[in-house]
Amino acid sequence: MTDLPFVATASVGEKMYELVTQLYPICRSITGEGVRQTLRILQAHIPLHIHEVPTDTPVFDWTVPKEWNIRQAWIKDPEGKICVDFQNHSLHVLNYSLPVHQTLPLAELKTHLFTLPDKPDWIPYRTSYYNENWGFCLTHNQLLSLKEGNYEVYIDASLKAGNLTYGEYFLPGETTETVLISCHICHPSLANDNLSGISLAVQLAQWLAQKPRRYSYRFLFIPGTIGSITWLSLHETEAFQTVHGLVATLVGDNGPFTYKKSRRGDATIDCAAAHALKHSGFPYTIINFFPYGYDERQYCSPGFNLPVGCLMRTPHGQYPEYHTSADNLALIKPENLTQSYQVYQTILEILEGNQQYINQNPKCEPQLGKRGLYRAISGDNHTRSYEMAMLWILNFSDGSHTLLDIAERAGLPFAVIHQVALLLETHGLLAK
Numbered sequence: 317m318t319d320l321p322f323v324a325t326a327s328v329g330e331k332m333y334e335l336v337t338q339l340y341p342i343c344r345s346i347t348g349e350g351v352r353q354t355l356r357i358l359q360a361h362i363p364l365h366i367h368e369v370p371t372d373t374p375v376f377d378w379t380v381p382k383e384w385n386i387r388q389a390w391i392k393d394p395e396g397k398i399c400v401d402f403q404n405h406s407l408h409v410l411n412y413s414l415p416v417h418q419t420l421p422l423a424e425l426k427t428h429l430f431t432l433p434d435k436p437d438w439i440p441y442r443t444s445y446y447n448e449n450w451g452f453c454l455t456h457n458q459l460l461s462l463k464e465g466n467y468e469v470y471i472d473a474s475l476k477a478g479n480l481t482y483g484e485y486f487l488p489g490e491t492t493e494t495v496l497i498s499c500h501i502c503h504p505s506l507a508n509d510n511l512s513g514i515s516l517a518v519q520l521a522q523w524l525a526q527k528p529r530r531y532s533y534r535f536l537f538i539p540g541t542i543g544s545i546t547w548l549s550l551h552e553t554e555a556f557q558t559v560h561g562l563v564a565t566l567v568g569d570n571g572p573f574t575y576k577k578s579r580r581g582d583a584t585i586d587c588a589a590a591h592a593l594k595h596s597g598f599p600y601t602i603i604n605f606f607p608y609g610y611d612e613r614q615y616c617s618p619g620f621n622l623p624v625g626c627l628m629r630t631p632h633g634q635y636p637e638y639h640t641s642a643d644n645l646a647l648i649k650p651e652n653l654t655q656s657y658q659v660y661q662t663i664l665e666i667l668e669g670n671q672q673y674i675n676q677n678p679k680c681e682p683q684l685g686k687r688g689l690y691r692a693i694s695g696d697n698h699t700r701s702y703e704m705a706m707l708w709i710l711n712f713s714d715g716s717h718t719l720l721d722i723a724e725r726a727g728l729p730f731a732v733i734h735q736v737a738l739l740l741e742t743h744g745l746l747a748k
């Protein structure tokens with residue numbers, strides 16, 4: 317037996333980082349070819365299904381928007397030289413910009429330009445999904461360098477009836493009770509916010525695909541907000557099969573972990589995440605649910621109230637690079653991705669192994685020595701932990717405590733409790 321529940325190799329983080337690097341240049345949005353291209357790249361790793369939902373499909377109080385696609389965009393200065401070019405960075409265009417081709421004076425152009433005056437070297441990420449507009453995002457220093465005169469602007473984009481595209485990978489288990497892993501895929505060249513979560517979900521899916529599963533697993537790769545609303549609206553029955561869920565995002569920066577509880581606050585996923593973090597050795601905070609953030613907002617809307625939390629590192633809006641060109645490949649690190657993967661893996665192992673057992677010898681302690689159970693697990697430094705675990709499990713396996721409850725009460729890692737419970741079961745001292 318190993319003392320560490322799961323040891324992910326360093327190469328896991330490298331693989332995740334590599335996928336992020338491959339996806340980084342693509343201009344994604346809530347619809348369009350960037351999303352399809354992203355999902356096709358993921359199909360090389362996991363056999364996910366790509367679903368298309370037509371524009372104007374009613375989804376609860378919303379409708380699926382028009383599909384946006386962009387080919388090129390630039391601004392030419394008064395000398396006819398390109399000074400802002402979408403080819404150089406996907407953030408240079410206001411996401412969902414209408415097509416435009418016109419020449420206009422600087423003062424008028426400025427009403428369509430977005431910058432960050434207090435971070436003059438970074439390009440902001442701006443969207444205009446539900447207000448038809450056009451615009452460019454650039455560094456504030458670029459803006460300051462623009463001279464008076466007439467500028468030619470060109471955005472070769474289209475906004476017309478099409479589809480909303482999302483990816484789904486379903487892994488059946490022994491039961492139809494499902495664990496949901498959801499991530500958003502709608503941000504253009506932003507590494508931590510969206511790509512790190514996508515890469516983590518892919519890695520987890522690959523791991524789960526090759527192991528026995530008690531639960532079924534559903535991986536959703538969806539545009540933020542409208543994607544989860546669309547999926548929930550079209551799959552209510554499947555949605556209510558969700559017994560545990562996590563929204564995966566912001567897992568590549570080096571900040572402490574942040575677990576945002578489900579709206580229920582006391583769901584098994586909340587306990588499993590808290591337990592995994594407590595024994596991870598990594599710094600972390602746990603925060604209560606609030607109705608802002610990522611797709612947990614929809615999964616935890618009162619009509620669903622699914623047990624879905626969100627596990628991230630530094631929360632959205634709380635790191636300076638958030639929604640700027642500085643959320644790039646230098647912000648995230650393979651070792652941070654590895655750590656995040658380990659914590660997610662530990663949580664899923666807890667969910668898989670968390671059972672309720674009944675002590676088959678409840679009247680006084682069974683004699684462990686005659687069964688060879690004292691010093692049964694030797695050769696490591698944790699013999700005492702394992703022996704204490706036996707006593708805790710036998711005492712609390714009374715039909716009203718799960719293994720996770722017992723691990724919490726004993727102050728021992730779930731993996732130890734789980735291993736020992738399996739041993740006691742093979743000796744006939746425990747039964748499910």
Ligand SMILES: [Zn+2]
Nearest residue numbers: 503509632639
């Ligand atoms: Zn975002």
